[in-house]
Amino acid sequence: MTANSPTTPMTAANGVPNPDLIDATHDPHRRSWVESANMADSDFPIQNLPLGRFRRRARGAGGVAEPWRAGVAIGNYVLDLRLAAAQCPWPEDVQPLLEPLAEGDLAAFMALGRPAWKRLRAALSEALTLDSDQGPFLELCLCPIGDAEMSLPCRIGDYTDFYAGIHHALAVGKLMRPDNPLLPNYKWVPIGYHGRASSIGLGGQVRRPQGQTRSSAVESGGPPHFGPSQRLDYELELGLWVGVGNELGTPVPMAKAEDHLFGIGLLNDWSARDIQGWEYQPLGPFLAKSFATSVSPWIVSFEALAPFRRPAVRAATEPQPLPYLDSPFNRAHGAVDIHLAVFLQTAAMRKARIPPVQLSHSNAIDAWWTPAQLLAHHTSNGCNLATGDLLGTGTLSGPGPGQGGSLLELSAGGKFAIELPGGETRTFLQDGDTVILRAFCETPGAVRIGFGEVVGTVVG
Ligand code: CA
Numbered sequence: 001m002t003a004n005s006p007t008t009p010m011t012a013a014n015g016v017p018n019p020d021l022i023d024a025t026h027d028p029h030r031r032s033w034v035e036s037a038n039m040a041d042s043d044f045p046i047q048n049l050p051l052g053r054f055r056r057r058a059r060g061a062g063g064v065a066e067p068w069r070a071g072v073a074i075g076n077y078v079l080d081l082r083l084a085a086a087q088c089p090w091p092e093d094v095q096p097l098l099e100p101l102a103e104g105d106l107a108a109f110m111a112l113g114r115p116a117w118k119r120l121r122a123a124l125s126e127a128l129t130l131d132s133d134q135g136p137f138l139e140l141c142l143c144p145i146g147d148a149e150m151s152l153p154c155r156i157g158d159y160t161d162f163y164a165g166i167h168h169a170l171a172v173g174k175l176m177r178p179d180n181p182l183l184p185n186y187k188w189v190p191i192g193y194h195g196r197a198s199s200i201g202l203g204g205q206v207r208r209p210q211g212q213t214r215s216s217a218v219e220s221g222g223p224p225h226f227g228p229s230q231r232l233d234y235e236l237e238l239g240l241w242v243g244v245g246n247e248l249g250t251p252v253p254m255a256k257a258e259d260h261l262f263g264i265g266l267l268n269d270w271s272a273r274d275i276q277g278w279e280y281q282p283l284g285p286f287l288a289k290s291f292a293t294s295v296s297p298w299i300v301s302f303e304a305l306a307p308f309r310r311p312a313v314r315a316a317t318e319p320q321p322l323p324y325l326d327s328p329f330n331r332a333h334g335a336v337d338i339h340l341a342v343f344l345q346t347a348a349m350r351k352a353r354i355p356p357v358q359l360s361h362s363n364a365i366d367a368w369w370t371p372a373q374l375l376a377h378h379t380s381n382g383c384n385l386a387t388g389d390l391l392g393t394g395t396l397s398g399p400g401p402g403q404g405g406s407l408l409e410l411s412a413g414g415k416f417a418i419e420l421p422g423g424e425t426r427t428f429l430q431d432g433d434t435v436i437l438r439a440f441c442e443t444p445g446a447v448r449i450g451f452g453e454v455v456g457t458v459v460g
Contacts, residue, residue, distance in 0.1 A: 021306035021333070023118075025049075025125040028447045032128045033135045034142070036075030043440065043450025044073040046128050049121055050263070050298035050452075053106055054078055054148040068151050070101035070109070073298050073452070074128055077142040084127075088137035094123040107154035110243040110262045111387040117243070117262065121303050150297035153241065153265075154388040156197045159293070160378060161237075161269055161392035163191040166368040168235075168395035171409040187319040190369045190377040192394075195269075196290035200390065203268070203294035203456035208232055208431065211275035211287050229272035231414065232429040232458060236342050236405035236437055238364055239267035239295050240371050240391040248384040254327035257372035260385065263299035264336070264371070266437045266454045267392050270294065273408055273428065295390070296437070296454040307446035309333040312370045324380055325373045334370035338451075339363055340396055340439045342405065346424055347432030354422050356436055362398035362405055364439075431460040 024030070025047065031038050032046040044050065050073050055066040069082035085095070085102035097120045100108035109116070127134040163169055166186070173181030185191070208228050215225045243262030246252050252260055269289060276288030312334035314320060327334075340363065343356035369377075374391055397405040404410045407428050410418055417425035429435070435458075439451040 021303075021309065023122070025121055025303065026307055026446060028445060030125070031130045032074060033130050033132065033139075034075040034077055034128060036077070037128070039075070040448070042075055043452055044075055045447045045449060046074065046125060047447040048300060048304050048449040049074070049124050049128075050300045050304065051101075051106060051109075051153070052078075052297045052299065053104055053151040053153055054143070054297075055151075056143055057147055057149045068104040070104055070106050071143070071148065072124055073145065074142075076145050078145055078148045079124075079128070079138060080141045080143055083141035084138055087141060088127070088134050090127075090134075091123060094120065097123075107388045110154065110241065111245070113244050114259050117301060118303055121301065150202060152200065152202060152295070153297065153299050156200055156388055156390050157386045158389045159195040159197040159200060159392070160192050160389075161195045161289070161394065162369070162374050163394040164367040164369040164374060165394045165396045165405065167362075167366055167399050167403065168397040168405055168409065169368075171397060171404055175408070175413045187368065188322070190325075190374055192374075192378070193284040195293065195392065197390070199290055200293045200295060202297055203454050205459045206270055206292045206294065206456045208458055208460050209272050209275065209287065209291040211272060212278055213274040214278045224278060228460070229274055230428070231273035233271045233273050233407045234342065234429070234435045234437075234456075235269035235271055235395040236340055236360070236362065236397075237267040237269050237395055238338065238340075238393045238439070239265045240374065240393065241265065241299050242375070242385045242387060242389040242391065245386040245389070246379050246384055249382040250379075250384075251324075251382060252376055252379040254325065254330055254372055254376045257375040258302060258329075260375055261302055261371055263301040264305065264338075264451075265299050266296035266439055266451050267390075268294040268435060268437055268454055268456060269392055269395070270456070271406070271408075292456075293392075294454050294456045296452050298452045300449065300451055304449055305336050305338075305441065308337045308441040308443055310335040310337050310365055321373065325369075325376060327372070330370055330372050334372055335365050335367070336371065336441075337363065337365050337443060338439050338441055340405070340437070343436040343438065344420070344426070345434045345436070346420065346422070346426075346430065348424055349420065349422050350432075350434070352422055356434070357421055359407075359410060359418065360397075360402055360404055362396050362403045364393070364396050366398055367393060367396060429458050431458050433458050
């Protein structure tokens with residue numbers, strides 16, 4: 001397959017990774033002295049090294065919480081970079097990179113840019129490799145992941161949610177316009193809206209929102225309902241974390257777009273469909289979305305994703321990206337092969353000790369737009385992005401049955417109930433339902449890496 005072959009469908013996923021992106025940190029034979037990192041099913045092998053912010057849980061009543069610090073997930077542990085910076089020898093050029101991380105200021109590190117990100121990754125990989133001289137020092141800097149309380153990676157100044165999942169757009173469009181599901185702009189312009197940054201969290205308890213919804217009285221001029229949403233849903237998305245910002249008035253070209261992207265995490269865009277249906281015209285989603293958005297705590301870097309990059313090319317019969325959304329690199333390697341899945345566990349399942357059931361699976365490679373295209377488009381009017389800004393991809397559904405990234409799709413707008421183990425059914429979420437998003441990458445010749453998970457439980 002050649003990258004610019006006009007007949008290559010976008011979903012053909014077996015590109016050759018760019019050798020320029022691959023280095024010793026991706027070596028599938030590299031193993032860690034942290035033994036749990038060498039297990040085949042670990043999300044956090046030495047080839048991953050995602051960053052997050054954490055502190056040890058305060059022990060017992062009256063325990064004093066530690067300050068947040070940055071950490072690296074490795075196997076079943078978090079490497080505490082505050083301790084690691086202080087208690088372990090590092091190469092001279094690495095020590096300054098560790099300083100903001102030791103202070104728990106992940107954003108300050110994210111702002112340093114790709115050379116710093118690559119240098120620290122190489123140094124951490126060396127230090128965690130089997131037989132590293134730094135091992136005996138760093139062994140004392142590990143916190144069991146179960147003892148770590150996680151925080152948002154950084155302050156999120158601004159949040160935009162896109163609509164890059166074409167199979168989601170098609171499925172949702174079909175519910176409203178069976179004969180013409182995609183609007184004429186979809187394949188030309190990355191659709192998005194400005195979301196609410198203040199209500200982004202790590203999940204946990206998510207309160208069912210109240211809001212206005214359409215009532216039967218509306219048709220005859222009567223009032224809508226106001227009350228708890230009856231059609232609460234999740235959306236399976238990825239969140240792109242902006243590392244380096246851009247000046248107002250200075251668009252980021254495609255060739256430089258990925259230099260601004262630090263990494264990727266999971267994102268659940270909780271959505272109240274009944275509130276959304278009544279409020280969204282003509283200006284788009286508002287209170288149907290702003291009550292909660294949940295992200296996973298670990299940011300997987302674009303460096304870690306290098307072995308899983310894929311071509312982003314469209315069939316000749318499809319609209320091609322305008323020049324400002326096109327680049328040779330994007331055509332050759334712009335897409336990322338990430339397996340995604342949603343799991344659900346109801347309160348009754350929890351009580352009966354029934355494990356979470358998988359509701360759907362999909363792959364980020366099926367998105368219509370790549371991360372670089374989303375960032376380039378966002379800045380194309382001169383809009384300035386800042387370190388710590390978050391870009392949601394939009395719901396990432398697949399083309400087949402069981403691949404819808406929301407209940408809206410899986411239940412066809414509430415028409416079909418989904419059967420669950422234990423005998424329950426769902427069209428939309430009920431109180432006590434726990435939604436779990438997970439993701440991982442795997443490909444021959446590389447070690448599987450995972451994203452961890454984002455877990456949220458609906459409360460009334
Ligand atoms: Ca969304």
